[in-house]
Amino acid sequence: MTQVSSxxxxxxxxxxxxxxxxxxxxxxxTLAVEAGRAALGETxxxxxxxxxxxxxxxxxxxxxxxxxxxxxxDPEIEVSERLGGAPAALDxxxxxxxxxxxxxxxxxxxxxxAVLTGDEGLSVRATARLTRSLPVRTRDAxxxxxxxxxxxxxxxxxxxxxVAATDAGKPVAVAGADFKQAKSLCAGTPPELPTTGxxxxxxxxxxxxxxxxxxxxxxxxQASLTGVAVEAGPVRIDRRESAARPLPRRKHTPGxxxxxxxxxxxxxxxxxxxxxxxxxxxxxxxxxPPRYRVGQDGSVSTDYTLVPLPxxxxxxxxxxxxxxxxxxxxxxxxxxxxxxxxxVRALVKVTGTEPGTVDIGDRGRLVLRRVAxxxxxxxxxxxxxxxxx
Numbered sequence: 001m002t003q004v005s006s007x008x009x010x011x012x013x014x015x016x017x018x019x020x021x022x023x024x025x026x027x028x029x030t031l032a033v034e035a036g037r038a039a040l041g042e043t044x045x046x047x048x049x050x051x052x053x054x055x056x057x058x059x060x061x062x063x064x065x066x067x068x069x070x071x072x073x074d075p076e077i078e079v080s081e082r083l084g085g086a087p088a089a090l091d092x093x094x095x096x097x098x099x100x101x102x103x104x105x106x107x108x109x110x111x112x113x114a115v116l117t118g119d120e121g122l123s124v125r126a127t128a129r130l131t132r133s134l135p136v137r138t139r140d141a142x143x144x145x146x147x148x149x150x151x152x153x154x155x156x157x158x159x160x161x162x163v164a165a166t167d168a169g170k171p172v173a174v175a176g177a178d179f180k181q182a183k184s185l186c187a188g189t190p191p192e193l194p195t196t197g198x199x200x201x202x203x204x205x206x207x208x209x210x211x212x213x214x215x216x217x218x219x220x221x222q223a224s225l226t227g228v229a230v231e232a233g234p235v236r237i238d239r240r241e242s243a244a245r246p247l248p249r250r251k252h253t254p255g256x257x258x259x260x261x262x263x264x265x266x267x268x269x270x271x272x273x274x275x276x277x278x279x280x281x282x283x284x285x286x287x288x289p290p291r292y293r294v295g296q297d298g299s300v301s302t303d304y305t306l307v308p309l310p311x312x313x314x315x316x317x318x319x320x321x322x323x324x325x326x327x328x329x330x331x332x333x334x335x336x337x338x339x340x341x342x343x344v345r346a347l348v349k350v351t352g353t354e355p356g357t358v359d360i361g362d363r364g365r366l367v368l369r370r371v372a373x374x375x376x377x378x379x380x381x382x383x384x385x386x387x388x389x
Contacts, residue, residue, distance in 0.1 A: 001125045002096055005118030006236040007206045008038025011111045011194055013242045013352050020194060020244060022110040024329065025351055025369040025383060028053045029063055031112035032105040033070035033368045035199070038238040039101060039114035040071065046101035046116060048078040052089040052198040053105045054139070056081060057378050066380055069273035070368040071101075072308070086176035086219035087129075087226040089198040093117070094126040094228050104198030111195040113202030122209055122235040127216060128166040128227030134158045136222060155181065158223040168227045172215035173208060175200035187215070194241075209235045248354045255326020260374035271306060272381055275366060277344055278304035288344050309344060311366045313337040315384070316345055320356040331355040335384050337366070351383035363387045 010031060015021035022031065032051055040046060049067065057063055064079035082088055089104040096102055096117050105112035134157060136148040159177055163185060170187035177185075179192045191207030193200050201219040208217065208230055219226045270276065271290050278290025280301045287293075288309065293301045318335035333350040335358060350358050351369055358364075364386040371381040 001123055002094055003098065003118050003121040003233065004093075004115050004124055004205065004209075004235055005121040006039050006041060006116045006238070007113065007202060007209065008035050008040070008116075008238045009111070009113040009199075009203055009206050009241060010034035010038060011241040011244075013245060014247045015109070015244050016246075017244050018194075019109040020111055021247065022107055023247060023351070025349075025371065026110070027057050027370050027378065028055045028105040028107060028112075029057055029066050029070065029378075029380070030368050030370055031107075031110065032067060032103045032114070034240060035105070035112035035114040035202075036067075036071045036101055036103050038240050039103075039116045041236065041238065045099055045118075046071075046073060046077065047099040048080075048097070048101070049073065050080045050082065050092045050096065050100060050102045051105065052082045052084050052092055052103065054083055054085060054197060055105075055107045056083065059141075065269070066273060066378075069270070070380070072274065085197045085221035086200045087221050087224045090175070090201045090217070090219040090226040090228060091126075091129070093201070094124055094226070102202075104200070104202050106195045106197035106199050108197075109195055111199050111203070113195075113199040113206065115202050115205065120233065122205070122233040123229075123231035124205075124217075125229045125231070126226070127229045128168045128218075128225065130162050130166050130225045132158075132162060132223035134223035154222065159185075159220055162220065162223050162225040163218070166225060166227060168216055168218060168225075170216075171218045171227070172213050172230070173204040174218045174220060175204045176218075176220040185218075205230065206237050206239060210237055242352075250329040250331065250355075251324065252329045253324035253326050257327045258372070258374060260377050260379065262377075265377070265379070273368070274306070275309050275311060275382055276306040277309050277342070279307050280304045286342055286344050288346060309346075309366075310340040310342060313339040313346075313364070313366065313384075315358055315360050315362045315364070315386075317360060318350070318358055333358055337364070337384050339366075346382075348381075349383045350386070352385040353388070358384070358386050 103114040174182035277286035277288040
């Protein structure tokens with residue numbers, strides 16, 4: 001039996017109330033970091049991380065370093081990346097040890113949810129597992145999707161046949177199916193979930209915990225199924241789900257992308273992704289980005305230490321770019337943010353709101369975003385999300 005101590009959810013602000021959409025600066029990793037930080041809260045007490053998705057950015061080289069940096073966790077923590085949907089995510093949770101952060105993230109529709117296990121909390125116990133093959137939708141190594149497109153076959157020979165074969169009884173929630181199908185299977189009215197992939201069972205757990213509902217939770221994908229019994233217990237819920245709104249209209253100007261320099265990428269990775277400044281011995285001043293210093297006697301100081309920076313701040317000044325920029329979508333806004341209590345200002349892009357709507361003095365937080373894809377490699381950094389977003 002697994003004890004759930006906290007659940008965190010995240011939905012991008014773009015799209016509609018029924019289907020969220022990721023902007024160009026978001027992918028599975030940025031979604032996972034938002035949900036993971038919500039689940040971790042101020043404690044950060046995870047000893048291992050499991051990320052489940054079908055849209056992992058890098059299938060070679062791995063995504064673990066970016067994920068741990070964005071979550072603010074030790075780079076030596078064990079990370080498992082699993083390709084899968086709702087049943088795979090629920091399997092990972094039902095077998096997780098205490099202090100494991102399990103994250104499910106999806107892009108179609110977009111959303112992420114994370115669960116932190118502990119020694120006490122809401123109880124999850126595996127009750128059913130069935131693996132059957134009904135490949136109505138496939139994705140090859142190149143990412144090409146083939147959809148057989150027979151919803152009746154998927155419903156009759158997939159979902160309904162698997163539920164009948166497990167004799168799971170009437171569940172209280174079904175993750176991985178649309179709301180109409182879930183409602184026909186459940187006792188009472190199940191929660192309406194914003195996703196149908198790996199994050200769906202964790203969105204369901206958050207809803208069940210908030211409503212005080214216990215019973216069977218099923219996770220389905222094509223003809224595979226996993227079921228767990230949910231029992232009441234103390235659990236912290238943090239839902240980062242702002243109101244949905246349509247994506248702003250922007251124009252993409254064709255042009256050559258900036259190629260990646262892996263040497264520069266490696267040098268900047270730790271301070272940029274972990275949001276850290278440099279502090280030299282004997283000095284209280286912070287340098288962001290970290291850099292060497294030349295003393296009055298001409299000596300060079302290179303042994304600075306990295307210090308975590310606050311992730312909240314106030315807009316000092318800003319500008320909105322309307323001139324077409326090759327390789328970018330315009331308009332977009334840039335701001336200089338004065339970080340709280342450290343005397344550091346950072347130049348970052350604005351995210352999560354219409355370009356040109358952020359003013360001097362606005363408060364907000366710094367969030368991990370994908371700043372570009374250079375030579376096929378996703379490059380990450382931080383952007384400013386205003387509080388009203």
